[in-house]
Amino acid sequence: MTAAALPPPTRAKPVMRRVWFCLGCLLVIVTPPVALLPGPGGTMTFALGFGLMLKNSRWAKRRYVLFKRRWPGTGAWVDWGLRRASARRRVARDRLAGAACD
Incomplete structure (x- = not known):
């Protein structure tokens, strides 16, 4: 299937956004007990939950922006870990600025 044949992306319905946000909250809440188990499970559950929360909640996005302004x-590390587009744009912009200064 070519790019032209793909349907346009649609936004999730409000009910599904709430379901995904609640699932993200549940994953973040479950993280401490999972982190006690051997292996990287705690890190993965937190990252998945945090990603779901950011993707589906304006409140979480606003809190995250405030967090990024303060620290x-x-x-920047969280953006990189979540593979956010803003992190990729920032790295490309910094590389371009570094090349221009040389």
């Missing part, structure tokens, strides 16, 4: 270095 920009940590916010």
